[in-house]
Amino acid sequence: MPPDPAGRRHRPAVRRTGRRSGSGRTSARGVSPPTPRRPRANTLGGIEITLTWRLRTTWRAERLLRRVARYVLAAESFRHGTLSIAVVGARAMSRLHHAFLGTSGPTDVLAFDLGSKRRTGRIDAEVVLCADVARQRAATRGRTLRLARAELALYLVHGILHVAGYRDRTPAQAARMHAREDELLTLLGVGPVYSTG
Numbered sequence: 001m002p003p004d005p006a007g008r009r010h011r012p013a014v015r016r017t018g019r020r021s022g023s024g025r026t027s028a029r030g031v032s033p034p035t036p037r038r039p040r041a042n043t044l045g046g047i048e049i050t051l052t053w054r055l056r057t058t059w060r061a062e063r064l065l066r067r068v069a070r071y072v073l074a075a076e077s078f079r080h081g082t083l084s085i086a087v088v089g090a091r092a093m094s095r096l097h098h099a100f101l102g103t104s105g106p107t108d109v110l111a112f113d114l115g116s117k118r119r120t121g122r123i124d125a126e127v128v129l130c131a132d133v134a135r136q137r138a139a140t141r142g143r144t145l146r147l148a149r150a151e152l153a154l155y156l157v158h159g160i161l162h163v164a165g166y167r168d169r170t171p172a173q174a175a176r177m178h179a180r181e182d183e184l185l186t187l188l189g190v191g192p193v194y195s196t197g
Contacts, residue, residue, distance in 0.1 A: 047073055050084045053087050085126075
């Protein structure tokens with residue numbers, strides 16, 4: 001290290017972790033400011049995934065939903081952008097369902113494409129999942145939290161596939177979409193959820 005004009009050696013600033021600061025700039029005190037980093041748990045390559053759980057109780061489903069989102073986004077060739085996932089109850093979903101589709105009552109999933117471009121690999125979307133609907137539908141197969149989590153995972157896959165361009169208005173479109181959902185969930189180790197419901 002070259003000495004400064006006063007004859008002292010300069011040392012690079014070190015963070016508490018013992019690593020060198022990456023900014024290369026120093027403040028008036030001679031200490032480099034820390035370089036801001038994005039949270040690792042919320043990113044997939046260039047995709048930022050945010051998850052909001054808007055219920056009083058947690059189902060411990062966050063890890064599963066993030067894993068499902070990462071896998072499906074990669075499988076559908078999304079490489080950068082933002083995906084926001086919100087898990088809500090029946091009342092909140094009913095309000096959203098009425099406001100955006102004019103239909104009363106809750107639905108399982110709503111997907112909002114905010115400017116995604118599949119050809120360029122960019123996702124910009126929000127997917128809203130209804131936990132109360134998931135619990136009700138899972139109860140027809142057994143009353144376990146594992147089944148309700150799998151149902152939420154199905155809704156997330158369904159929402160992402162809608163953003164990717166899949167449609168389910170005709171029986172043929174619906175069959176294709178539901179087959180893809182079960183295929184992806186099986187590859188993830190969750191198993192087919194739509195075909196068993």
